[in-house]
Amino acid sequence: MDPGPNAWEVATTFATWTLAAGALLGVLSQNRLNRRTLEAGVFTRLNQQWDSPEMRRRRGRLATYLLNRKGGEMPPVGMVKDVVDFYEDLGTMLRRKQISVDAIWHSFGDPIIYYWEIIGQDFKRIEEKKQTGTAYYAEFESLVRRMREEDARRKLPAMVVTPEDRSDFLGGEAELAAEGDQGTT
Secondary structure, three states, X not given: OOOXXXXXXXXXXXXXXXXXXXXXXXXXXXXXXHHHHHHHHHHHHHHXXXXXXXXXXXXXXXXXXXXXXXXXXXXXXXXXXXXXXXXXXXXXXXXXXXXXXXXXXXXXXXXXXXXXXXXXXXXXXXXHHHOOOOOOOHHHHHHHHHHHHHHHHXXXXXXXXXXHHHHHHHHHHHHHHHHHHHOOO
């Protein structure tokens, strides 16, 4: 007849499971810390890219064009590409959970919405014109939706871009072209 486990076997089994659980918690904690460290690095690089002299010049030139464009005139692709691709990349990183919505919202939230409100319809017109079924800058559009959701979560009023807001925003961005040309950040 089997007398069952003795006290040492029970203690050893308990200690083994306790150590295994502790090791698992340590690995999970380390993974969380690594993720935060990587996100901080990505976030720092994004801010550096957005505020680089070259990007400031490009943003400024785009804003100057948008301030002066006539009617439904489409901005040249080369002028829009760098600024809008930046937001497209942010949207992709957010969808892939490589950066938090909170980090994007704090640094880029308002400009994301301004740029979308000012030129987002241009992308819709391109889609309609080409009739390819391709959603141009879908990640950017999704990013805008997430910024609006974050505003709502924080119980902020929905951002409405008035013509005056549009002019003020673009005027501030247009000044960046001159600053970028002077090499200031």
